[in-house]
Amino acid sequence: MTSDTPAPLLRDLLGPVALAAIAAAGRAASPRFDAAAFLDAAGHGLEPLSIMARVRHIADALGAALPADYAAALAIVQAMAPQLTRGFQAVAVTEFVARQGLGDFDRSLAALSNLTRYGTAEFAIRPFLTQDADRALATMAKWALDDNEHVRRLASEGSRPRLPWGAGVPALKADPVRAAPILEVLRADPSLYVRKSVANHLNDIAKDRPDWLVDRLAAWPQGDARTDWIVRHALRTLIKRGDPRALALVGVAHGAAVAVARFTIEPSAVRLGDPIALAAELRSEAAADQRLVVDYRIHYARTGGKTAAKVFKLRTFELAAGDTATLGLRQTIRDFTTRRHYPGRHDVDLIVNGVTMARAAFDILPPP
Incomplete structure (x- = not known):
């Protein structure tokens, strides 16, 4: 092609x-x-x-x-x-x-x-949850114990409060934690296929009940690699928001002792279909090693002078005391089903451990 x-x-x-x-x-x-x-x-x-x-x-x-x-x-x-x-x-x-x-x-x-x-x-499964949530969830709780990973995943995925493309379920909208007992059973599931669903389900809950989610995950036993994987991915929305408690659960302090030596976006003006290159240089100002979660937030231009922000992952890594790290990526500016680009200025924030530390920008030019 x-x-x-x-x-x-x-x-x-x-x-x-x-x-x-x-x-x-x-x-x-x-x-x-x-x-x-x-x-x-x-x-x-x-x-x-x-x-x-x-x-x-x-x-x-x-x-x-x-x-x-x-x-x-x-x-x-x-x-x-x-x-x-x-x-x-x-x-x-x-x-x-x-x-x-x-x-x-x-x-x-x-x-x-x-x-x-x-x-x-x-x-x-969604219409059955709508018709009788208690009855459906009771059956799905049994599915969480099934030998087949597809059945176990259905227990979690089918009961997600915000299932993409799935019909809304009034009971789950009113109480997004209704399926919590199912997630407890699956919190150390051996199948990555199932664990991804559990993490996505918990991330759904984070958007409506962030305090409940952090409290629940903080109470989960630590030290199991499978559970730790779920926790990290379940907290991704809260980490992108810079939630201090969520960052602490993945071993990251809120804020970091670093200086931004450079943060650039090149070229400064593009059209749809063109790539941008983002580059950052972080210098440690700490006497000890630091775990850094580095994200970037694009403020997409919209009509009427409005903007809509979206946070993207850049890198998670350990920065040794006194060291300097150079980060970079290329991203092509193109329309998707879920995102349409408009001409105008697009500010980009560099976020380190939940704190915005630098800003750059690029322009999307109108079609020729």
């Missing part, structure tokens, strides 16, 4: 090829699966839909191809899943349970614990 070739759209993961694969899986799973009806229903109106809208659209199309009896349909869906990729094809099949199974709560949750092994059921 050349640099001029546009990146494939995420929604295209559920295009005609995926529909054909799902239809083939249905035919292989049962003669009762009407592949023609599925392809007709799934293909109609698919093109303009986003990726998650396609997930729901395909799940509804499965209803046209499966038996009307839910138990029979569920058996076919579970037979289909192992034949699909571990991507959005299986997620779309899993979503059938969310769309059709709320009236058969226990059978549906048992199916989700099986289906998540082939394509995550983190989105499909």
Whole structure:
């Protein structure tokens, strides 16, 4: 792929090829699966839909191809899943349970614990949490003890208060710590896949209940590398905010005895698609070694003279007494689905151990 070739759209993961694969899986799973009806229903109106809208659209199309009896349909869906990729094809099949199974709560949750092994059921569990949070969380607490890492991850990921792309759950919005007992069980999980979910779940909580999070993590036993990994990643939002207690939990003092000898952004003006180079030089002014967490904050220009700030990680390291460290990175200025750039001045802060210590800037030029 050349640099001029546009990146494939995420929604295209559920295009005609995926529909054909799902239809083939249905035919292989049962003669009762009407592949023609599925392809007709799934293909109609698919093109303009986003990726998650396609997930729901395909799940509804499965209803046209499966038996009307839910138990029979569920058996076919579970037979289909192992034949699909571990991507959005299986997620779309899993979503059938969310769309059709709320009236058969226990059978549906048992199916989700099986289906998540082939394509995550983190989105499909959300309607069940909305319908009866206590009942769903009780089942998910059992999943946290399962031998399969995909099932254990579902217990954490499916109950995240701010699950990306996931439907909101009123009970979790009202009380973001409802799933805390699940996280306690998983705090030293052997699977990195699970630990990442636990850390992300805790980071969600940090945005609403920061004091609760720091208190809870401070009470966790120390010395287990797996738990320590979760704690570091769970605190990332609070560390970016310079929260002194969060910094202390990862062994970092608030503020540092350093001087900023240099902090530059080059070039001083760019257009979309151009890179900037950030360079910093820190000189220790301490008599002892220091652990430094160095971040940078870009104040993105917005319309009407407003700005929106975002903090990025630069480097975490030990700086010996009296030493000097040179840091740098390159970042290409390009638009993303979640971020659009506007012409204008962009201030950049250098943050060391939660304290802003220097500022530079660059301009984004309007299109020629």
